[in-house]
Amino acid sequence: MTLLTLSGLSVAYGDRRVVKDVSLTIGEGEFVGLIGPNGAGKSSLLRASLGLVEATGEIQLNDGNARLMSADERARKVAYLPQDHEIAWPVSVRRVVELGRMPHRAGFWGADPRRGEERAIVDQAMETMGISNLADRRATELSGGEKVRVLIARALAQRAPLLLADEPTSGLDPAHQIVCMETFSAHARSGGAALACLHDLGLAARWCSRIVLMREGEIAAEGAPGDVLTPEVLAEVYGIRVYMAETEDGLVVQPLDVVRPA
Known part of the structure; x- marks a missing residue:
């Protein structure tokens, strides 16, 4: 099943087009790495997919028009981890993760007949990200890395x-x-899908099933990691020289230095 379909998606800030007629599909079972230099349009594409910025083109979630969905309906289909990993509210870590369950709640927390099930989902999300020991800490008092893990747990608890x-x-x-x-x-692998904007090419090569490379608002290359992450492509798009090797654990990509113009 296709979980996300973008057709002719474009985003402009004033007169500057940052995403240009991008078409992309994400299906069940895929972990897609969205890569590209700073300013390539990656974040704008993600935000436009969720209706967080104005865009033209078609956006479908599970074959439904995303623009016609309520916020809760959309949140039951897709969970989002923004680039800004700051947490502004001085509430407990558990409360932040519990917010991921809001789209599934029939009423106020205390009136929800599935409270035991809901708690188990939150507990599992925190355990997955290794933050169970932080459950009662104020989220605003955590380190930057701990906050990221809390926000990932919140997204996991959403069960989208x-x-x-x-x-x-x-x-x-x-x-x-x-x-x-x-x-x-x-x-x-469990039947969902993920689309993640990544700057670490090594992680993208090791874990993603497909790579989408953006450049100047357009898709410059798309395919399996070994087909996209080539020395030639990375030199042209990023201006870098890389070490690459096929190992028992998969493709290894390590940037070495910047390619200087002759």
Whole structure:
């Protein structure tokens, strides 16, 4: 099943078009890495997919017109982790993660007959991201990396089939970066899908089933990691030289230096 379909999607800020007639589909079982240089239009594409910025073109979630859906209906189909990982409210970590269940609630928390089930979902999301020990801490008092893990847990608690994440590994240490990518990959394998904006080419190569490379608001390349993450493409789009190797654990991509014009 196709979980997200973008057809001719365009975004403009004033006279500047930052996303230009992009068409893209995300299906069940896919973990798609959205990569590209700064300013390529990646974040704008994610936000436009959710109706957070004005855009032209068609946006479908589960074959339904996203623009005709209520906020709760849309939130039951797609969970979003924004690029801004700040938490403004001085509430407990558990309360932040519980917010992921809002689209599924029939009424106020205390009146929900599924409260035991709801608590189990929240507990599982926190356990997945290794933050169960932080449940009673104020979210505003956490480190940057801990806040990212709390927000990922909130998205997981939403139990939406599609995850959209903007730089989900930013601020995480290497171990938690791997946990994040493992979690998104497992979500895809279980029948969902994930589309994540990534700057770490090594993580994208190791974990993503498909890579979409954006450049100047357009899709410059799309396909399996080994087909997109080539030395030639990365030199042209990013201006970098990379080390690449096929290993037992998959493709390894390590940027080495900037390619200087002759």
